[in-house]
Amino acid sequence: MKTIVILGGGYAGINLVDSLKKELKDQLGTAVRVILVDKNSYHFRKVLLVKAITEDADDLQLKVPFQRYISKGIEVLQGEVTRINKTGNIVEIEKEDHQVVEVHYDYLVITLGSRVKDNENFIGGMTLKDESSAHDIKDRLIDLINKTKKLNSDHKRQSNLKIALVGAGITGIETACELAVWLKEQALIHGIDPNGVEVLLFDPKTRLLHEAPDHISSRLEKKMNKFGVKFFSNTRVKEFNNGYLVCTDGRKYEIGLCIITNGVEVNPTIKQLQLPLSDQNQLIVNDCYEVEGHKNIYSIGDCARIIDPITNKYDGMTCKEAIPQAQRLAKIIKHKMTKQPNHIVHTSYPVKLFCVSLGPKEGFVWIQKWGMNFTLTGQLGLRFRNYTWNLASLLK
Ligand SMILES: Cc1cc2nc3c(=O)[nH]c(=O)nc-3n(C[C@H](O)[C@H](O)[C@H](O)COP(=O)(O)OP(=O)(O)OC[C@H]3O[C@@H](n4cnc5c(N)ncnc54)[C@H](O)[C@@H]3O)c2cc1C
Incomplete structure (x- = not known):
């Protein structure tokens, strides 16, 4: 019996399990077994983290028990990966x-992913990094509303309801809109003028969604303005101190709370594994996802440095890349097991896709295909967004 061990049940890990079920269906449980290892007993739906600030965790289905992905020949082991003995x-x-x-493997796949960058230099700022930080942010916002109610000065009331977000990637955009809508609702409930609510979104880049054409970025920005989100391009935030957000160009804003949403970094456990690393601490893999110098160890997802051989560009750290990588790796492993020559060529991702929710009722989707740009907005955009969230976690 051959054993495939997958380290990490994030998006790459569970999609690899799913693809192996399809590729190896006749061998699973008889000639092949798959062991999925994760420190948790559930798959955590990171992409919904922003919703954990404003919605009830039970309604969200943030954690999907791994039991859901188990079938004949698939086992789950809960625990933290600490070391790999490559010779044994x-x-x-x-x-x-x-x-x-100690777990023996014939094929090992490392999908240990990433974690949110925690920037402790922002004194007083809060990072949206996990479920508990989402709850802390909510508590701080409720506290702000309660304090605002007691204030007499209109100026202080307005600055209290100004929230800054540092980093305008997917998380920054979604958090900005979600909070703008939620804070306005809360203001109304507490008898405060909702027009005082403003969300300031800062980023050093020249525009939102910079990989899309200019007019698509402007369209997204206009939609966000409608919710009370103001975007500051070409702006790097230096610090948040004593109620003031200070930018590197010297501009200063009086605000109630600063939330940091400035991206992810590779899981630090990867460094412990003593395998070849890139300068971003990602595992270096070849075009079949084999870790350099190790024929039976593979890596995909956020913790692997993967280059698209067609475009020569690095794959991004998103589910959009992790899922096709998992589907392709299942085929590569199947070919290797059956000693067939590897014909699994890399095909470029079929479309360019960007998809965000803009608050609880709208979404924005941009698709580029055949040199044309398509957008879906409003409720239809949100429906598409929900579909991608569920698809990524195999909740059909
Ligand atoms: C807030 C947020 C929002 C995002 N939104 C989007 C989005 O809208 N669209 C999109 O495409 N991408 C989004 N991303 C990026 C996306 O989540 C990642 O690209 C994706 O999670 C990568 O999947 P992965 O399996 O490589 O890693 P991960 O999802 O990070 O999974 C790693 C797994 O390894 C486990 N693990 C970690 N360390 C250990 C250890 N030592 N031992 C055992 N198990 C361990 C973890 O528990 C986890 O299950 C978002 C990321 C964040 C943080």
């Missing part, structure tokens, strides 16, 4: 009770 083909897993178990 063994991976060491520390369980919750600190007991270390």
Whole structure:
């Protein structure tokens, strides 16, 4: 019996399990077994983190128990990966009770992903990094509303309801709109003028969604303005201190709260594994996702440095890339197991796609195909967004 061990049940890990089920269906449980290892007992739907600020966690289905992905020949082991013994083909897993178990592999796939960058230099700023930080942000916002109610000065009331977001990627855009809508609702409930609510979104880039044509970026920006979100391009934030947000160009804004949404970094566990790393600490892999110098160790998802051989560009750290990588790797492993020559060529991603929610009722989707640009907005955009969220976690 051959054993495939997958380290990490994030988007890359669960989609690889799903694709292996399809590719190896006749062998699973008889000739092949797959062991999915994760420190948690559930798949965490990171892409919904922003909703954890404003919505009830139970309604969100943020955590999907791994049981949902198990079938014949697929096992789950809960514990933290600590070490790989490459000569013995063994991976060491520390369980919750600190007991270390050794798991033998024939094929090992590392999908340990990334974590949100925590920028502690922003004194007083809060980073949206996990479920508990989302709850802390909500508590701070509720506190702000309660304090605002007691203020007499209109100026102070307005600055209290000004929220700054640092970083205008997908998370920054979605958080800005979600909070603008939610804060206005809360203001009304508490008898405060909702027009005082303003969300300032800062980014050093020249425009939102910079990979799309100018007119698409402007369209997105206009939609966000409608919710009370103001975008500051070409602006790097230096610090948040004593209620003031200071930018590197010297501009200063009086605000109530600063939230940091400035991207992700590779999971630090990757460094411990003593495998070849890029300067961004991603595992260096070849065009079949094999880790350099290790024929039976593969890596995909956020923790791997993958170059698209057609465009010669690095794959981004998003689900949009992780999922096709998982589908392709399942085929590569199948070919390797059956000793067939590898014909699994890399095909470029079929479309350029960008998809965000703009608050609880609208979405914005941009698709580029055949040199043309398509957008979906409003409720239709949100429906598409919901579909991609569910698809990524295999919740059909
Ligand atoms: C707030 C936020 C919003 C995002 N929104 C979008 C979006 O809208 N669209 C999009 O395409 N992408 C989005 N992304 C990026 C997307 O989430 C990542 O690209 C995706 O999660 C990568 O999947 P992965 O499987 O490589 O890694 P991860 O999803 O990070 O999975 C890694 C897994 O490894 C496990 N793990 C970690 N360390 C250990 C250890 N030592 N031992 C055992 N298990 C371990 C973790 O528990 C986790 O299950 C977002 C990211 C964030 C943070």
